[in-house]
Amino acid sequence: MPPLQQLFGSVEFWSALILALIGGGGLGGLVGAWSNRRKTEADIDGLTADAADKAVKILTDSIINPLREQVTYQEQQIQHLEEVQRKYFTAVAYTRSLFHWLQSFCEIAEPEFLKRHPKPSLPDELRPDVAPETIIESNKEE
Numbered sequence: 123m124p125p126l127q128q129l130f131g132s133v134e135f136w137s138a139l140i141l142a143l144i145g146g147g148g149l150g151g152l153v154g155a156w157s158n159r160r161k162t163e164a165d166i167d168g169l170t171a172d173a174a175d176k177a178v179k180i181l182t183d184s185i186i187n188p189l190r191e192q193v194t195y196q197e198q199q200i201q202h203l204e205e206v207q208r209k210y211f212t213a214v215a216y217t218r219s220l221f222h223w224l225q226s227f228c229e230i231a232e233p234e235f236l237k238r239h240p241k242p243s244l245p246d247e248l249r250p251d252v253a254p255e256t257i258i259e260s261n262k263e264e
Contacts, residue, residue, distance in 0.1 A: 214252050 228235045249257055
């Protein structure tokens with residue numbers, strides 16, 4: 123039998139090798155390396171989570187919050203414009219009623235006035251907002 127094969131086949135060699143690994147810290151080194159690798163992975167995971175958290179904060183502070191403020195401001199502007207529009211439509215309705223009343227008064231008080239000064243016609247551009255009922259009537263006639 124060759125000498126190397128004799129060496130690996132002997133119980134004394136394996137006993138000495140196991141005692142050297144255990145006593146010399148070889149096994150402890152393997153366990154330490156394995157646990158250090160796990161700790162490093164946990165550290166990397168922690169750093170990744172911190173980086174993601176910082177990225178979310180940056181996005182929130184620099185993009186999302188200003189967009190939310192802009193949307194809130196635009197909603198306020200829309201509400202303001204809708205209120206102004208309601209007041210405008212109320213004023214237009216009142217003005218139309220007043221002019222219809224004046225037309226009736228002129229017909230009674232001085233009938234010739236309307237012949238001399240005919241009522242101006244409503245511009246087509248304003249018709250949908252001011253007198254939409256006249257659009258429906260004109261469509262029925264066609």
